[in-house]
């Protein structure tokens with residue numbers, strides 16, 4: 374009996390080894406510091422199968438080792454996938470942004486009036502429940518005070534290209550919360566004479582999958598007066 378069990382274990386071990394190391398198998402995931410650009414320090418790593426091909430992509434936010442005159446590091450967001458058997462960078466947020474949904478041309482590019490940017494949120498959220506999650510990226514621009522918070526929801530197509538399916542930008546700051554397959558986004562709504570500290574109204578948006586329309590959208594938006 375012991376021999377039989379041993380034989381089964383050997384067969385299982387051989388099968389597992391074949392799956393992991395056989396010719397054509399995807400290489401194992403290297404640590405994030407070996408994927409990001411030289412000198413950058415990984416901050417957040419999201420491992421998810423964005424295009425539904427049953428192989429995970431890896432999205433990493435990182436910051437530069439060097440800081441600018443004001444002590445601010447440069448943020449990066451990169452997506453890596455296995456191409457021709459090697460882990461390869463397939464998206465770099467310092468280049469062109471994923472097009473679509475009226476999004477701007479660049480994901481990471483601080484405006485002249487602001488000092489810097491940081492990656493505020495990074496997550497994979499399966500809005501449609503189809504096993505093909507979207508990538509959620511929140512980018513906060515800041516200077517002396519908080520600048521706009523940009524929300525990008527990006528999906529990966531069958532061909533591995535990224536497209537923006539929803540883009541939102543607040544006037545100043547905000548919070549992105551993830552509730553399973555939805556986002557809750559809270560932010561101040563500034564009227565003409567509101568000081569920067571103190572918006573007179575707050576908005577709460579629920580962002581999720583509209584199954585009738587077949588897209589991610591703002592499902593609900595409530596605006597209340599500040600207390």
Ligand SMILES: [Ca+2]
Nearest residue numbers: 422424426428
């Ligand atoms: Ca994949």
